[in-house]
Amino acid sequence: MPEETITVPTIIRSNRLIGHLKGQDKGPTIFFFGGIHGNEKAGVVAIEKVFEQLQSMTETLSGSVIGIQGNTPALFQNKRFLDTDLNRLWTTKNIDRIKSKQESELGIEEKELLGIHDLIISLLNAQSPPFYFIDLHTTSSKTLPFVTINDALINRNFAKLFPVPIILGIEEFLEGPLLSYMNEKGYVSLGFESGQHEVISAVDNAVAFIWLTLVNTGALPKNEIPFFKPHFEQLENAAKGNSTFYEVEQRFALSKNDEFIMYPGFESFQKVKKGTILGVNNDIKVETPKSSQLFMPLYQKQGAEAFFLIREIPKWILKISEVLRKIKADNLLVALPGIKWNDSGRGSLKVNLKIARFYAKSLFHLLGYRNRTIDSTHIIIQNRERNARNDMYRNEPWF
Template sequence: MTQITEIDIPINTTIDRILHKIEGDQSGPVIVLFGGIHGNEKAGVKAIKSVLPQLNSSKIKGTVYGIAGNIAALKENKRFIIKDLNRQWTREKLKSLEKQIDYKNEDAEQKALYRLLLEILNNHTGPFYFIDLHTTSSKTIPFITINDALINRRFSNLFPVPKVLGIEEYLEGPLLSYINQLGYVSLGFESGQHDDELAVTNSIAFINLALVHTEILEAEVAENVSVYKELLSQSAENNTKTYEVTYRHKIEPNEDFRMCEGYKSFQDVDEGIVIAVSDGVSIALKETATLFMPLYQKAGEDGYYLIRPIPKLALKLSAILRKIKFDNMLVLFPGVSWYDKTKEILLVNTRTAKYMAKQLFHLLGYRSYQLDKNNIKFYNRERMSKKAMYKHLNWYKSSSF
């Protein structure tokens, strides 16, 4: 296999918000690469600084942005300074942010990122692609996380790594969830463990493949396309399954949570095995499950997740049901109504929700949020997506569910 080399990038120096930008000689798609939304996750920043400066504008069709996330946290090698920048991207938070006068720490970082995001959307016509590059505190094979819209599924299926759906149902305010609400293709790529050199190499491979799949870079002029595919496939141990999140252990304030040593993402763990300790009490799995993103760092609210593979038949059925907008039938049930005239959110009475399987809502592209003790909001990523922007493109037509 051809060796992929990376440039030695010093991180703890002055970091510009725009790490690199290149405009092709021809107009075309726009791809936005975020690195360092968490300041202790530097592999994405290094990969961006390695790949983008080597691009030739004469061979580029469109525009490529490489953007640094939490600059202050990157300089200090911390996940964040005061609060997690990747948990602030709700519409309510953005409205309050606009009214603020004094911006400090993560508020200042978010304000700068938000202005830049709006500037990119206003200055280009697209199609747009947003990719957030991350790493994890535990050992892991590379994987993709997406909000469950078909445009995201189809695009992520182009990469030879596992995909994980539904994590946004357990988190409030990730950057990509906000961008997905705007309707654009957006995905997170977790390239490996924080300090593993392979995490940078995986990110380099992923960026290059993304440039080819978006047709920003022609496959004929891109170097080592087959090498990048093979590298990611080997790093992912040939795992290309699609999973969904079934459980999250949320770490409460002042909780003393510690994962037991030796666990990694995508590891199958048997029922009864002790995997963590919380306030001195052992946590044993109640059923055999697949472990996902166990926490091995002090900062963070997510102790671990559990995931399970989604059968291909279920994925195909969900694509068909969404295409025919089967969810219009749900409002015929008592206790179910549209939240507003946009028909993007369902409001479901908690009593009704007990009798309607959550899997049905997931099948139709909905993810839940508890509004109050009597009502649950179900958000539909499918109705929000700008499918018309992508459906004529080669990758959309060639990929499936």
Template sequence: MQASLVVNNRHNKVSEHICHHIIGENSGATIVFFGGIHGNEYAGVKALNNVLKHIEPKDVYGEIYGVLGNIKALEENKRFLESDLNRMWTSARLRDLRENDQLTQEQIEQKDLLGFINVLLATKKGPLYFIDLHTTSSKSFPFITINDALINRKFSSCFPVPIVLGIEEYLDGPLLSYLNTLGYVSLGFECGQHMDPNAVVNCEAFIHLALNYSGHLKLNGIDEHEKVLKDASGDVSSIFEVIYKYHIKPKEDFEMQLGFESFQNIEKGTLLAITDGIKIYSDFNAKLFMPLYQKSGNDGYFIIRQIPYFFLKLSETLRKIKADNLLTILPGITWQDKQNGVLKANLSVTRFMAKSIFHLFGYRNKQIDKSHLLLYNRERVSKKEMYKNELWYKKSRTL
């Protein structure tokens, strides 16, 4: 069977999004690459085309999908037309998608993608991998972003690039967060700056490695792909955590100061941006992450810090023994939904507890009102059994 390329079937809206589907002649897992969730980020789409068009089904174990995200925005080279497709995957927005007959352009795209995902989840019984390919408006190393579940840590540790945890606490409704609530391996790969040709090269190397590590292809020459990413990332493969985000409000006149890059060291007092004529200085001695150099989007910049290896290992141990059961002993903390790993915390009682304590147990928080937090744990919904026989999962080293 030949690899299929479907982009213009107007009778099936879902198939418009499937730009590649390769059914291997050997049994195996299913991997899905999303490209162009933001329409001004074309490097992932180009890299998928460059790599997948050369793959023969006889060499493939399982199935490989290349999926386009925001098709209309890609055609117009805009991040989005009406609303950010990568901020629409909350329970409320999905409910609105089901109940509303008058859909925006991004809701139409989302409904098509959701239909594809639902069919996939209903029909595929083996391991599933979801990978979202992106670029940044600022100059940057290639890097991986993940929701903090151990299966994501383990799979991400295969790649020789920096890994950033915790961004889900600062973003509402990313596609990968939705997929993580379902328990699957899901990660984002940022391959470089939007228009940098090297972003495509980095993305191609990453796709090859992802196909190799997930067992879809048995490549002999992965060293060259690893070297591409090692060189592009300055041989930095540390683990970082987001500790702050500057959120741009509607109609705010935000302008990032020129010349900043992701992973750049900054000191407390560094002038970072000017908004509505007011200068914004860093409150941290840390690293700058994804400074915004485009007009669309409301993520002004993030601040990250490296996570000590001891802290990562401790958190792994605590999660494996489900030590989070002890958290409800603390005053002000109760189960909101134990099966899905959701705690409710009274801020008047727990506000003096450091975030890092909850992070150790795998909890990331979202505020629901002025007095309560909901704390979400990816470990309790993680489909670890699905991946336990994968080679990367059996590796002794875990982040």
């Protein structure tokens, strides 16, 4: 039988603040976002469900819990976006550009960005650290629930507390996600994809993830939450016991004029052999260039990616990477020809393109460098570890 679908929330508020609860004791400040894409309602519904129950638990709550609704106009129309993808606008350059516009010049998503940005800043200034940012999403295809993170150790260590797969490296292929922007500020930031659009299990998985987040951050005591174990087991079962780390290795990008149709039956984490025909783009068959695992195949009209390919990361590589980052081995990279620091804060490297082809991409990944910016002669690669506010999280039990 097909799974029960969710209905559009009965109230999509003009005030984007879903809820803001503050406990009696000091503790973390946790931001939950839902509906950044307007056809992904499960996150909004899940945040509302948790806040309804959390209202009566403020005596045991430490810190602050904040729920924020994303793209309100797109939620009304059940569309991913109306003018432009809200989750591709979050760069400092874009935000400055949008702020410089007259109000009459702003697009729909640009107005949404300014509203969300102003709300975040006002709340950050009024709350106490440590800060956590959780963005709830769903996918157009069937999928295991999973976490996406920018590749910093604080994100890795926190993400490991959840019994779901963890995807690294997507920031190299996407420009402007909300969580990448927050991660560049040094905060722990996780994206959680709870399941397929519209199905009720996506709401249930998001609800479970929110409760686990509240416990894992120390906002709620685990021993006083009788439904912690059922929620943990729900996610564990939905993920089929898979809590592996994966890395995005390839993206099949789409332009505005492309007409892509994914063939039915594909889903995230499915193993595909080289030459598997996945669909057609502009009437040309699209096949996998190598044997790999499929990730987020596109089954909706809006979207700039037809699919990604991912691969498992061996545990020993993760461990070596952790050691090298802790000792700041990337200081040695500037001794290599064609590589120098791009800024005085040593947060990014400038690499000569003529020489870069001789260096393995995996070397930069080990040391925490991703998110390339390319010009005609050089690439700029940024290190999340250099920006991470480790001191803010040093006393957290998961650190």
